[in-house]
Amino acid sequence: xxxxxxxxxxxxxxxxxxxxxxxxxxxxxxxxxxxxxxxxxxxxxxxxxxxxxxxxxxxxxxxxxxxxxxxxxxxxxxxxxxxxxxxxxxxxxxxxxxxxxxxxxxxxxxxxxxxxxxxxxxxxxxxxxxxxxxxxxxxxxxxxxxxxxxxxxxxxxxxxxxxxxxxxxxxxxxxxxxxxxxxxxxxxxxxxxxxxxxxxxxxxxxxxxxxxxxxxxxxxxxxxxxxxxxxxxxxxxxxxxxxxxxxxxxxxxxxxxxxxxxxxxxxxxxxxxxxxxxxxxxxxxxxxxxxxxxxxxxxxxxxxxxxxxxxxxxxxxxxxxxxxxxxxxxxxxxxxxxxxxxxxxxxxxxxxxxxxxxxxxxxxxxxxxxxxxxxxxxxxxxxxxxxxxxxxxxxxxxxxxxxxxxxxxxxxxxxxxxxxxxxxxxxxxxxxxxxxxxxxxxxxxxxxxxxxxxxxxxxxxxxxxxxxxxxxxxxxxxxxxxxxxxxxxxxxxxxxxxxxxxxxxxxxxxxxxxxxxxxxxxxxxxxxxxxxxxxxxxxxxxxxxxxxxxxxxxxxxxxxxxxxxxxxxxxxxxxxxxxxxxxxxxxxxxxxxxxxxxxxxxxxxxxxxxxxx
Ligand SMILES: Nc1ncnc2c1ncn2[C@@H]1O[C@H](COP(=O)(O)OP(=O)(O)OP(=O)(O)O)[C@@H](O)[C@H]1O
Ligand SMILES: [Mg+2]
Numbered sequence: 001x002x003x004x005x006x007x008x009x010x011x012x013x014x015x016x017x018x019x020x021x022x023x024x025x026x027x028x029x030x031x032x033x034x035x036x037x038x039x040x041x042x043x044x045x046x047x048x049x050x051x052x053x054x055x056x057x058x059x060x061x062x063x064x065x066x067x068x069x070x071x072x073x074x075x076x077x078x079x080x081x082x083x084x085x086x087x088x089x090x091x092x093x094x095x096x097x098x099x100x101x102x103x104x105x106x107x108x109x110x111x112x113x114x115x116x117x118x119x120x121x122x123x124x125x126x127x128x129x130x131x132x133x134x135x136x137x138x139x140x141x142x143x144x145x146x147x148x149x150x151x152x153x154x155x156x157x158x159x160x161x162x163x164x165x166x167x168x169x170x171x172x173x174x175x176x177x178x179x180x181x182x183x184x185x186x187x188x189x190x191x192x193x194x195x196x197x198x199x200x201x202x203x204x205x206x207x208x209x210x211x212x213x214x215x216x217x218x219x220x221x222x223x224x225x226x227x228x229x230x231x232x233x234x235x236x237x238x239x240x241x242x243x244x245x246x247x248x249x250x251x252x253x254x255x256x257x258x259x260x261x262x263x264x265x266x267x268x269x270x271x272x273x274x275x276x277x278x279x280x281x282x283x284x285x286x287x288x289x290x291x292x293x294x295x296x297x298x299x300x301x302x303x304x305x306x307x308x309x310x311x312x313x314x315x316x317x318x319x320x321x322x323x324x325x326x327x328x329x330x331x332x333x334x335x336x337x338x339x340x341x342x343x344x345x346x347x348x349x350x351x352x353x354x355x356x357x358x359x360x361x362x363x364x365x366x367x368x369x370x371x372x373x374x375x376x377x378x379x380x381x382x383x384x385x386x387x388x389x390x391x392x393x394x395x396x397x398x399x400x401x402x403x404x405x406x407x408x409x410x411x412x413x414x415x416x417x418x419x420x421x422x423x424x425x426x427x428x429x430x431x432x433x434x435x436x437x438x439x440x441x442x443x444x445x446x447x448x449x450x451x452x453x454x455x456x457x458x459x460x461x462x463x464x465x466x467x468x469x470x471x472x473x474x475x476x477x478x479x480x481x482x483x484x485x486x487x488x489x490x491x492x493x494x495x496x497x498x499x500x501x502x503x504x505x506x507x508x509x510x511x512x513x514x515x516x517x518x519x520x521x522x523x524x525x526x527x528x529x530x531x532x533x534x535x536x537x538x539x540x541x542x543x544x545x546x547x548x549x550x551x552x553x554x555x556x557x558x559x560x561x562x563x564x565x566x567x568x569x570x571x572x573x574x575x576x577x578x579x580x581x582x583x584x585x586x587x588x589x590x591x592x593x594x595x596x597x598x599x600x601x602x603x604x605x606x607x608x609x610x611x612x613x
Contacts, residue, residue: 085249085279086241087121094125094218094236098189099134103212109219109227112238114405115280118220119193121238125218126191135189135216144343144404145196146424146440149203153179156190156207176207187213194343194404195221198229205230240277247272249279253286253384267299274303280403284322287384319409322385332360333376334385335419337402338410339438339461345389348377348397350488350510353534353557357486357508358436358458370582437481439464447472449480458505459486469493478502485531488512493519501525507554510536522560527551533580535560550578559585566593569601577601 097108110118125131126140139159141152153175157163160182167178190208195201208217221227227235241249250272251260260268271289275281292298326334333355340346352373355361361376363369377397380386385406389399402410414420414436421434426442433456439446440463446452454460460481469491477487478499486508493511496519500506506529513519519540526532527548533556540561547567549555555578565588578584578601587593 083249083252083283084120084124085252086245087117087124090121090236090238091124091128094121095128095131097233097236098125098131098216098218101214103214105208105210105213105215105217106233107217107219107227107231108233109221109231109235110238111221111224111227111235113278114222115278115403116238116240117279118222118238120279122191122193122218122220126189131189134187136186137183138189138191140191140193142193142343143195143200144341146342147200149200150175152200152204153207157182176204179207180209183207183215184209185211185213186215188215189218190216191218191220193220195219195226196223198226201226201230241279241282242277243269243273246275246277246282249282250275250286253283254290256290261294263296264294264299267296267303271299271303280405281319283384284319284406287382288322288325290382319406320413322383323409323413326383326385329360330376330379332358332419334380335410335414335417336360336436337380337386338407338414338422339420339436339459340402340407341424341440341463342404342407343401345399345401347399348374351400352377353508353510354459354486354488357533359485435459437461447476449476454480455482457481458483459488459508460484461486461488463490471497474499495519495521496523496526498523498525501528504529505531507531508534510534511538511540513537513539522546524548530554533557537561552578554580556580557583559583562586563588565590566596568592569596 094108094110110122112118123140126138132138137160139156141155141159143152150172153172154163154168157167157175157179160179161167167175170178188208192200208215217230219227219230224235247269250268254260254268271285272282275285289299289302292302323331323334336355336358337346337351352361352370355373355376356369361369361373363372367375374396377386377400381388381397381400385402387401387403388397389401390397392398411420411422414422415431415434418431418434420436420438421431422438422440423430423446424440426444430446430452432453434454435456436459437454437457438461442464446454457480460477469489470493474493474497477484478497481487482503483505484503485505487503487506488508488510490512493513496511500523509526509532511519519537520542522537522540522542522545524546526535527546529552531554532552533554535555536557536559542561543563544565545558545560545567549567550569558581564586
């Protein structure tokens, strides 16, 4: 453009040149400032590349079969471990409190700072055989700061009875009554883990019948007042681990059942002392050192780092250290976990697909992106930055969680780097130009693009399931988030507009509706999205996929509604081959589908769950 303008200028005659010389100077100035801007952008891209380790990903992920085997071994070892240290007296005391005492419904609480092991202790008590034998039914619910009463009620009910469609569709008040009826006459134990507000008790207590059956509610909280509000009983204050317990926990994490070499013991104990008995810090530190060389020299370097930190602030800063110690290819994957709500059970598949869509995870010549993603997840688990919530039958991670303190760290660090913004309080203002946006609260403030610029966002996750998603929200997405690669909506919509086809960078689309929602069409424009890899839509009632689905050469994962049918492909082989498709779920298998498979229309197809004939 600039060159064309310069040539035009030269063609002008002298007077014209004179008249236009101001223009010319202006244009040159404009060009110079454009060049400076471009240089700045390039510098920023270069810095980001370094910061997020983009170039390293390919090198670092060049795992071979040997590496994969070692990972599997590590995974197995992990499964065999029983990592809980100490708490023998605490378990006994709490079990007694639950089993003995008043026949009325009673509330017992465990109090302590974050990362101290309240949930771990509660789980140990919950699984104690005497406790299990004593109660007729047991239920566990994670409450967290941003709880939704409906989700709490459903989670508790899920522990007691299968959730039918009818229950799912009940309004909250009826759910409360159903829960109460299911607990009536029974001796129940309910754990409410991680309560932050007294209000939750007010909202839910009437659902727990107060009879003379000896039922108990076990609460864990960081805040004593919250526990005292539900019961006047003295709370159980959890203590920090003593030196021996701290050392035992560190060794379990570090040496996985083997003993510590004698030349490292004294130094190791000094390092562990820096954690001041806080289990979360100990396991995170153990997770870091387990991956380092077990030598006096390496460990003594760490002792110096820890001492420095101890001087400045408290032991919780060790969590920050674990981030600094991450290889660059893992940093973005870890920070990105911050986009999920507190205490959320994260699907490993969703996490890895998001990472792939964002480009944090890349395949290598002999490993698929999904395999590399799984390795990364295991590495974060090994470093204790992520906890496993459930595993698949083959040992792989099915769901995981992140500890609140680590999540807080991701959000803080992510906001500082403009890596992500988690919007959980409608009163807080929004940061401009974030790279990733997670909205956990009401969206009306974010909806106005006048005061907020999300144009650089590469992913948008909306977790507010109360939200009534309408055409305004869609307009807001395709106008404001033009660069997004990943879109996750917790609330299903009644329709998806054809403008979805404008989001040309989209790689991941997941709409996680509930049974109230009924989406009855997917626009044909979806097939124009050239990079789309994942389409995952829950509770959708369409029967046919769009005709041009065969054009979607990048599609790897397709899961829509039960009983979906493939359209008849066009004539040419190329046009009718989904060459990257690996998972095609809930498909109606007809003679036509069988013929498509035999004709190798999905050469990489590995899974079709819930197929119907
Ligand atoms: N006694 C223990 N033995 C082994 N690991 C422990 C122990 N106590 C805590 N941990 C580990 O430390 C981490 C933090 O523990 P936990 O989640 O129970 O803390 P918490 O007190 O519930 O924290 P929060 O207040 O944030 O909910 C977990 O990964 C847990 O496995
Ligand atoms: Mg907890």
